[in-house]
Amino acid sequence: MPEGHTLFRLAADLNAVFAGQQVEVTSPQGRFSDGAATVDGHVMDLAESAGKHLFLRFESGPVIHVHLGLIGAFRIEEGDPPEPVGAVRLRIVGPSAYAELRGAITCELIDEAKMATVIDRLGPDPLRLDADADKAFARIHASKKAIGALLMDQTVLAGVGNVYRAESLFRARLHPLTPGVKVSRRRWGAIWADLVELMDYGVQTGRIDTVRPEHEPEAMGREARVDDHGGEVYVYRRAGQQCHVCSSIVRTRILEGRNLFWCPTCQRRR
DNA sequence: TCAAGATGATCAG
DNA sequence: TGATCCTCTTGAT
Numbered sequence: 657m658p659e660g661h662t663l664f665r666l667a668a669d670l671n672a673v674f675a676g677q678q679v680e681v682t683s684p685q686g687r688f689s690d691g692a693a694t695v696d697g698h699v700m701d702l703a704e705s706a707g708k709h710l711f712l713r714f715e716s717g718p719v720i721h722v723h724l725g726l727i728g729a730f731r732i733e734e735g736d737p738p739e740p741v742g743a744v745r746l747r748i749v750g751p752s753a754y755a756e757l758r759g760a761i762t763c764e765l766i767d768e769a770k771m772a773t774v775i776d777r778l779g780p781d782p783l784r785l786d787a788d789a790d791k792a793f794a795r796i797h798a799s800k801k802a803i804g805a806l807l808m809d810q811t812v813l814a815g816v817g818n819v820y821r822a823e824s825l826f827r828a829r830l831h832p833l834t835p836g837v838k839v840s841r842r843r844w845g846a847i848w849a850d851l852v853e854l855m856d857y858g859v860q861t862g863r864i865d866t867v868r869p870e871h872e873p874e875a876m877g878r879e880a881r882v883d884d885h886g887g888e889v890y891v892y893r894r895a896g897q898q899c900h901v902c903s904s905i906v907r908t909r910i911l912e913g914r915n916l917f918w919c920p921t922c923q924r925r926r
Numbered sequence: 927t928c929a930a931g932a933t934g935a936t937c938a939g
Numbered sequence: 940t941g942a943t944c945c946t947c948t949t950g951a952t
Contacts (some may be wrong), residue, residue, distance in 0.1 A: 658934075670933095727932065727934085866934085892933085
């Protein structure tokens, strides 16, 4: 589930087992062999996330830059590593645990300058305490593009993916095709505050739950269903089903190549 | 056994 | 906007 909260949590978990430790770094699949060899046997300094990007810094200077993309997965297991199974792009082995990366869209060795460039391109990240929500609002309010597309643009806002997009707009009762220029500062302030709360909760629990207690299906007399992504949601991937709040049928369409979901009654176009 | 789809991003046209 | 890449799971045949 690679949205920003996943990477934030992953960085913390990697620090817990590898920070300050000498680690063995390999690429069983072979596609990251040169990069792995450069830092193999070195001390991992710190893992950090920025939006959906992950950076593993080594005391000797190099940084491993990882982006999970749509299907990437980085798993940490305790104990000694078994023989690699499948396409393991990167494997890190420490004294008490090991981690394996599969399917990432990016796994490369970069320097501090390149890391700064990657971070500079990103919009404010709701998971960072020093993030400036006004910076995102300036971009949104200057755009005629749909707010549903702007929320997914990582140069506008970092870390928000398809699930948080669908759910934050539902909770704000805002139609996803509303042009950015029509979103007021007050409305944006509420969406930002909600994203901060939702994503922080996602970091703590490792899942995306967005349904307020009073709207839970049990409370509404309906059968509860937890989606594949591991949480209870209002509209994400619920096309054709009843809205938890008003019982209208949740709709879907493709917006800029990605599935979009909304409730036509709770999120009326104005 | 094979095709489709998935929480992402980039590039060409 | 469509094609492409990355890997794995699910469902159809």
